[in-house]
Amino acid sequence: MSRTRIALAVSAAAVVLAAAACAPQPESDTGAAASGSPDCTANSPGLHKRGQLTVATDSPAYAPWFEDNTPSNGKGFESAVAYAVAGKLGFAQDQVKWVVEPFAHSYAPGAKxxxxxxxxxxxxxxxxxxxxxxxxxxxxxxxxxxxDDSGFAKATSLGALKDARIGVQVATTSYQAVLDQLKPSRQPSVFNTTNDEVNALKNGQIDAIVTDLPTVFYLAGSELDNAKIVGQFGYAGGTPEEFGLLLPKDSKFTTCVNQALGALRSDGTLAKLTSQWLSASANVPELKP
Structure with missing residues (x-):
């Protein structure tokens, strides 16, 4: 799966303020909120349900993003990030409630x-x-x-994949990346799930899968016995593809989540979690046009 935006700049001073603003504090230590400051406490009216942080993801939830299809166990990169954000906001682990939201539905208009x-x-x-x-x-x-036995296994450029039958997952940005960067001679095949993509590759319906690099590592190591990672590529002009937490439109909690992420980036937690769960990106050749 894959997903681009201009990252918000968070200054060191803002991070310090974020930690103070977001973490619930003892009543005796809590002064009046500054005018316009978001309520980032567990009792915030901006929450879907007061007293808990409700977090969504799809099912099944795949490694390395999650482990054992159990988002609540804190294992896997995205599960760990979710709990780290929750912790910065002052929520205990048992105050985090997971719900299922299909990927393609998540960014559709409407209530969440x-x-x-x-x-x-x-x-x-x-x-x-x-x-x-x-x-x-x-x-x-x-x-x-x-x-391994594919005629495209030894491709060293995007152009060498022009005639490959490519598979992507529905509603992901991998589809547009294939069109823009690989410029294939035929339309990519679109599948509902990663399992469908893998089965199509095994059955010879497609020649290759295009998705984000961590998912490719997982598929190569766990789902396929004879997999070959051909290479990786970015986007034209060097624009990165960035994953963000998705919130309801105009959510009163968006600022709180951004403050928590800023603090996690500043104190090195995000880098540590990335290294722990998504560390296998070395030694994969970059595919140029």
Whole structure:
């Protein structure tokens, strides 16, 4: 899966203020909120349900983003990030409630039953018309996965993949990345789930899968016995693809989440979690046109 936006700049001073503003404090230590400051406490009226942080993702939830299809266990990059954000906001682990939200539904207009959704959702201007996005918590390249015996296994450029039958997942930005960067001679095949893509590759219906690099690593290591990671590529002009937390449009909690992410970036937590769960991006060749 894959997902672009201009990241919000968070100054060191703002991060310090964020931690103070967001963490619930003992009543005796809590003064009057500054005019216009967001209420980032567990009792905030901006929450979907007061007293808990409601977090959404799709099901099944795949590694390395989640482990054992159990978002609530804190394992996997996105589960760990969600709980880290919750912690910066002052929520205990048992105050985090997970709900299921299909990927393609998450950025559709309308009411939401969550405070934020974390599901490798790329920030795009089109999606941002209907929902709010946080600052980026991960920047991802696309990658090409095929089989060892494929005629495209030894491709060293995007041009060498022009005639490949490419598979992508529905409603992801991988589809547009394929059109813009690979410029294939035939339309990509679109599948509902990652499992459908893998089965199509195994059955010879497609020659390669294009999705984000961490997911390619997972598929190559866990779902396919004879997988070959052909290479990775970014976007024209060097514009990164960034994943953001998705919130309801005009959510009163968007500022709170951005403050929490700023604090996690400043104190090194995001870098640490990225290294822990998504560390295998080295030694993958970059595919040029």
């Amino acid at each position: 039953n969550f405070d934020f959704d974390i599901n490798q959702i790329s920030v795009t201007p089109q999606r941002a018309q209907a929902v709010d996005f946080s600052a980026s918590y991960y920047t991802a390249d696309q990658a090409v996965l095929t089989l």
